Amino acid sequence: MNYKVFDDAILLKLLKAGDGAALEEIYARYSEMVFLAALKKVRSKAIAEELVQNLFISLWVKRETAQIQNLPSYLQSAIRYQVIDYIRSQLIREKYYQSAKEQMVVQENPSESRLLLHELSIAIDNTIKKLPQKTQEIFRLSRYEKRSTKEIAQHMNLSEKAVEYHVTQSLKFMRLHLKDFIIVELLLHTL
Template sequence: MDLRGLTDEILLRLLKAGDDKAFKEIYSRYWKLLFEAAYHRLANRETAKELVQTIFLRIWEKRQTIHINHLHGYLQTAIKNSIINYFESTLVHKRYLQHVMNTTASACEGAESIINFHELSQAIEKAIGSLPEKTRQIFRLSRFDQLSIREIATNMNISEKAVEYHITQSLKTLRVYLKDYQDHTW
């Protein structure tokens, strides 16, 4: 059966039922569009491919539970968020490296400070990585992009209360993960 003439809505229903041909049609219909959007922003083919593949992998893995109303819009938002997350993680690592360089230049404790900072960096990454995807995304938008609660709510099409809840949960998780580092002075 040729699926090229089917609407996205029908393909999504077939996908939810586990039809791998429907998934392949969705993939072939949208892969290039997502890749071009990612490549345009990243200027790196491998990273763009990796982000797109991850989106499609998640769709396939969550095909029975995922709720998508408009496939094109969902995929555009997914690639945009993937690019944002990629830039944020790159920026976080650059900030950590810069902090380490600044710390080593001015710290009296030398190697011990670097080790402590490295451990703290790993603990922060682990804590952020343990957050559910939506909570992690909201936390990064709040703390790294410094968006307001209202801006995040508007961008993600959720209530401001939901944004506040996710930020609160993020901070609670970070406190637990970082409790051993609270007494350190940087």
């Protein structure tokens, strides 16, 4: 079936029914538009790509309940919210990072700093171990070995979209699980 001939309304109906090819066509039509909108705000190609991936994952997850009248407008609004959430999380992260940095300067015991770093490293390793095996491997190749999406896709015999999905999911998982660890550590050392 040639999805390129379908208008947005038909694609949305097919998407709502769980047709993955409809999502692929929507992605093909609008991913560049939303990528450029995100890139304009975050000024980082990698971050903009991650936000676009998150947007389309969210579109798929919410396909049955989303009330979309105008697809381009919906996607523009959705990417705007993705950017706002990203910037908000960066501001919070920067605030905590700055607080931790100041705390490290105040600390006179360097062994305590090494201990905190060691505990964080253990928390990261333990969080990675909670990921599915394939996602763990893709995360390590991406973040530890600094391999590109294309290299990982070739190495693991996957599509680049599949690799991007695994990286995105692992980053979300890491942020979610390490957020509490870092906040608790900061609170303990600021009291």
